[in-house]
Amino acid sequence: MAALLGCVAPAVAAQSTSQRPVERPGAVEHTTTISTRGITVSPRPAARPQGDNVVETQIQGGNAGFARWIEGFRIRAASKGINRSTLDAAFRDVRYNADVIQKDRNQSEFTKQIWDYLDSAASDTRIENGQAALRDNLALLEQIEARYGVEKEVVVAVWGLESAYGAFRGSTPIIGALATLAYDGRRGRFFEQQLIAALQIVQSGDVAPGNMTGSWAGAMGHTQFIPTSYLSYAQDFTGDGKRDIWSDNPADALASTAAYLARFGWTKGQPWGVEVSLPSGFDYAQSGERIKKPVSDWMAMGIRDAAGREIPEHGAASILLPAGAQGAAFMIFQNFHVIERYNTADAYVIGVGHLSDRIGGGPAIRASWPRSDRPLRFSEKKELQERLTSAGFDTDGLDGIIGPNTIAAIRSYQSSIGLIPDGYASMDILRRLR
Numbered sequence: 518m519a520a521l522l523g524c525v526a527p528a529v530a531a532q533s534t535s536q537r538p539v540e541r542p543g544a545v546e547h548t549t550t551i552s553t554r555g556i557t558v559s560p561r562p563a564a565r566p567q568g569d570n571v572v573e574t575q576i577q578g579g580n581a582g583f584a585r586w587i588e589g590f591r592i593r594a595a596s597k598g599i600n601r602s603t604l605d606a607a608f609r610d611v612r613y614n615a616d617v618i619q620k621d622r623n624q625s626e627f628t629k630q631i632w633d634y635l636d637s638a639a640s641d642t643r644i645e646n647g648q649a650a651l652r653d654n655l656a657l658l659e660q661i662e663a664r665y666g667v668e669k670e671v672v673v674a675v676w677g678l679e680s681a682y683g684a685f686r687g688s689t690p691i692i693g694a695l696a697t698l699a700y701d702g703r704r705g706r707f708f709e710q711q712l713i714a715a716l717q718i719v720q721s722g723d724v725a726p727g728n729m730t731g732s733w734a735g736a737m738g739h740t741q742f743i744p745t746s747y748l749s750y751a752q753d754f755t756g757d758g759k760r761d762i763w764s765d766n767p768a769d770a771l772a773s774t775a776a777y778l779a780r781f782g783w784t785k786g787q788p789w790g791v792e793v794s795l796p797s798g799f800d801y802a803q804s805g806e807r808i809k810k811p812v813s814d815w816m817a818m819g820i821r822d823a824a825g826r827e828i829p830e831h832g833a834a835s836i837l838l839p840a841g842a843q844g845a846a847f848m849i850f851q852n853f854h855v856i857e858r859y860n861t862a863d864a865y866v867i868g869v870g871h872l873s874d875r876i877g878g879g880p881a882i883r884a885s886w887p888r889s890d891r892p893l894r895f896s897e898k899k900e901l902q903e904r905l906t907s908a909g910f911d912t913d914g915l916d917g918i919i920g921p922n923t924i925a926a927i928r929s930y931q932s933s934i935g936l937i938p939d940g941y942a943s944m945d946i947l948r949r950l951r
Contacts, residue, residue, distance in 0.1 A: 583613045586700040590709070597713050603720040607692045610727070614697040617689070617733045621702050628893070631839045631864045632886035638678060638868030639875050647673050647876040650682040657768055661754065665775035666785040674873035675774050675859065676767065679741040683767055686738060687731040691715055695735050695744075711735050714744030723751075723759045730763065738762030739770035750777045774859075781858045782851065787831045789856060789870035790849040792823040792882055801842060801939045802928060806849070807921060809833040815848060823883040839863050841941025845884035891944055901942060904950035905930055 591604050637643070651658065651673050658669035673682075680686050695715055698708035715735070719726050731737035735744065742751060742762060751760040754772035762770040796819030803818075812830045820836070822828050828848060837847045847867065856866045871882065893901065895917045902912040902923055910926040910933075924940035931938040934949070 580613050583697075583700050587611070587696065590696070590699070590712075593709075594713060594716060597717075599713070599716045599720060603716055607716055607719055607726045608696075610690070611693045611696055613700075614689070614693050614733075617694045617697045618701050620733050621698060628895075630886075630888075630890065630892050631867070632844070632888060634864045635868055635871065635882070638864075639872045639881075643677055643681075643872065644875045646682055647677045647872060650676065651876060654767065654771075658771065661768075661772050661775045662785075665772070665779040665783075667775040667778045667783050668785065668873070668877075670873040670877040671778070671783075671789075671856075671869065672771050672775050673876055674869045675740055676771060677872060677876075678865070678868055679736075680739050683739045683765070686763070687733075687736070687741075689730060689733050690727070691729045691731050691735055691737060691744075692719075692726055694731075694733055698734065708735070711744045714748050718744060718747060723761065724763060728763055738773075739767045740774040742770075742773060746777065747773075750780060752776050777859070778855055781855045783855045784832075784850075784852055787850050787852050789852045789866070789873070790837070790847040791828055792884065793820050793828070793836070793846050793848045794823055794825065795820060795836075795846050801838070801937055802932075804836040804838050804846075805921065805924060805940065806835050806837065806854075809835050812848070820848065823880075837863065838939055838941070839867065840886055840890075841939040841943065842937045843885075843887040843941075845882050845886065893942060893944065893947065897944075897947060898942065901947050901950065902926075904947070908950060 587608060591608075594604060595601070651669060654673075655669075658672060661667070661672060662669045676682055692712070692715055695708050695712040699705050699712050702708055715729065718724060719729065729737065732741065736742065737744070737747065739762060747760070747762065750773055751762060752769055752772040753760045754768045755761070755766065760769050760773070762773060764770075793815075799818070799820075810833065812828050812832075812834055815834060815836065816827060820828075831850050834848045834850050837849050837853075838844065839847070853866055853870065856869050859869070860866070875881070898917040898919055899915050901919075902915045902917070905912050905923070905926045906915070908930065910930045911922075912926045913922040919942045923942065927942060927946060928938040928940045930946070930950070931940075
């Protein structure tokens, strides 16, 4: 399942061009939403047991519903193997968190364009801090790379985007936030699943309830794992018997990130992608994640890297145009899709990949971006889909997500009126359809 959560550093939670359902470890606290082409950027008192299975809860703010929900949840949690002592300890200080609901329900429909996101994701400050984090933790990161086969620069880049290298891990009590979202949020079933997982973590002894903190939407630690991903992939790299991703020592968290990427097929030595220069007359219908060719086939079409050099053979590759024909072009490889498991947004994946390259001494993106373009609002994306479909270019749904079907429809429309068929969802295309 795609975890469209909240997170604590300027990273992202997102919609994807792939539209594949995935579970990601974490998410991020400015609530940011990423579209295919850009990013949008009271309490309940303690309960005490009375009798064998009854909790008497004092009600503040008239929120009797939350108290009743907790009583019912305790029964459901017990059926999942959560013992009474764990439940009592976890819910002793739980409060209904109105701020969490406000953040969940007031996410802006405005998006940030990919170039604005990358300006922040790979800023000079973030690069410098990443290089410092790499130096300061070099021995640890080399051990992690040796064990899991994931380059240390990539692990550091994820760390940088998810928590600014541990500086912003989130201080929201996770049990209370997840209970609030499960009771009163948009995706109650999902958040109840995360709450059960969080209680399993507490019951295992990895962390005390009071120390289980993170983002308002349940992402935790240096690299923002959600509880279910923690249970599946978190590592005890220090060997102290706990998978402690909350500690000031980032070892377990960084190892957990490497283990996660390795589990989904990371290939050491393969780039996530390479910025490329497209030849004059390039057939833009050949771009997109669905079309994969050997590097040699792309080079036979005249594609070179941004410096004009031949590109080594790294396996099947696609050409990605995150801002259409007027922006940077990338040749992406399987490792791009592995990072997508962490967050499905193209902007996030490019952000991690490019930041890792810069931390390792690589160059900035050379191509310019169409910086005068205004991002489409969510309502405008739905209108674009509706108008395309009405004009005979079916988008296979009106969900406001600019995925492969909508991109294909835009391309067909562009071709029909003599434009470059790059599939870029822009205000210009919407105006033409109007």
